[in-house]
Structure formats: structure tokens, C-alpha cells
Amino acid sequence: MNDADYARKLAAEADLWGAEAERQAALLPPDWEHHRHLRHNVIMHAADIDALLDQIRPGMRTLELGCASGWLTLAMAQRGAHAVGLDISQKALDIARSYYETVRDRVPGSAAYRQTDLNALALEPETYDLVAVKASLHHLVRLEHVIAEVHRALKPGGLLWAADTHGDEAPRTVLVAGALALLLPTHTSYRDKLRALFRFGLRAPERVKASIQAEGLSPFEGAGREHDWLQLIAERFTIERRVNMPAVTGYVTAQLRAPDAVALPLLRALRAVDRRLVAAGLLRNSGVVVYARK
């Protein structure tokens, strides 16, 4: 990719996530205390985010890569950290800053947001106690550089918390996700699902996989899948803890159309079965959360 192509794609990436941040901010404030009640967070992320926030001690210096509208950076500041969030989307950062201004009197730490291209990350050495990166590594093209820079920027003994998709979905996982999306009520009608099934025939699993991987959503969606970010982290850090995300629950959570009273118990039950199937090696986890120590 030449420089002009990269700049064009990066601007499109920033536009996309800026629009997404605007859409979300119109629904609820960019604050974990609100976001934690969203269905996909209740089912997929709340336990891991709370476990991360439990690592924060007042006065810590923390950094978030790909902070979007800033809710996680803010949550760290709400625990007393001096937190910095980096993102490419100026629009998302503006939302983060203006919301922070409305709550800052009640925040014991501090939050600062800076526009940065993570692929060209340049950080001060031995500065941060903790670096967090959620769902952003797989958008980056210079992962090795980013992880080396994070390692340099952490204080000795500092923690890198990374949560992201990992690798390609295995065929069996794709089939189970596709079957559940076909059988359960989703945002697509049964008639349209059956039509798509006949139209795509044997190519249907390929389509489900593309949909799981959100292919085409962003110009850099999946760019980082070409690199093994977990391996790159393991080469420099000590992996203290690794949590496998369930295989199909995240996808089904995004697709399912049902009121919370029905959806939440169903998704919790699915998650419990899913985790067991992942632990038994019958399905492949959709992502990983790692706690990596410098």
C-alpha cells in the first residue's frame, strides 16, 4: 500500500468510527456506567472490563489505544488513574472530551484524549503502569511496531491488557454460528434468510464467516488478522492470564432480535454451553483477553 492509499484509508477509518461514536453518543453517554448495561456488554464484555478496572489504583498512569469515544479511558480515570486515550477519529475524541468536561468534577483522576495514528506510535519510555487495547489491534498494519512501542512505554512490571479477535474462525464455529442465526429470530426475516441460503448454497458458510469478521465494515477491518498479535505479545511479555472468549455467543448476541427478558437468559445459557465447547476444543474461541506483564 503506498502512502496516498494509506492516508485515504486512514481518513475513511476515522470517518467510520467518528460516525459510529456519534450514533452511540446520541443513544447514551460515553460512560461505562451506562455502556455496561448494553446487551453485548452484559453478555460479552462486562466481566473482562470490570476485571481490568480492578487493576487500577489511584495515581496510576494509564494509556488506551483506540479509545473511540473514550468510555474506557474515562472509567480508568473514574478509578483515580491519570488516563490518556489515543484514537485516529477526531470526531470520536471530541465526543470523549466534551463528555469528560461534564463529569470531570466527579472524576478523582484525569482523562486526556489525543489524535494519533497508532501505526506510527511514538511513546515516552517507561511512562505507563498499564496499557489497555480493546478491539483495535486487528485494525492495525504495523502491529509489531505498536507492541514494541507499548513494551518500551510501560514501566518495569507494567501491565498490557489486550482484548481482540484472534485468528480465523474455524469451519465448525462458522457452521454453528450460521445455524443459530438461521434458527433464532434475528434482524433479518426468516424469508430473507432462506432466500440467502438458496442463493449462496455451498458458499453460505463463507458469507457467514465474512459477516462474523465484519468484512468490509472498515477499510482496515481484519488488517491485523495477518499478524499473530498474541504471539507478538508473548515474545516480549510474560502472559499472566489468558481468557478465551466464547466462540459464537458474540455473533448471536449481535444478530438476535428479542426483548431483553427473553434474550438475556437465552444468551447466558448459550454462553455457558459455548464456553464448555471451547474448553473441550470443539469450537474455537472468537477472541482472547490477555494480561501481559513487562
Ligand SMILES: C[S@@+](CC[C@H](N)C(=O)[O-])C[C@H]1O[C@@H](n2cnc3c(N)ncnc32)[C@H](O)[C@@H]1O
Ligand atoms: C472497533 S473500534 C474499538 C473502539 C473501542 N476500543 C471499543 O472497544 O469500544 C476500533 C477503534 O480503533 C481506532 N483506530 C483504527 N485504526 C487506528 C489507527 N491507525 N490509529 C488510531 N486509532 C485507530 C478507530 O478509530 C476505532 O475507534
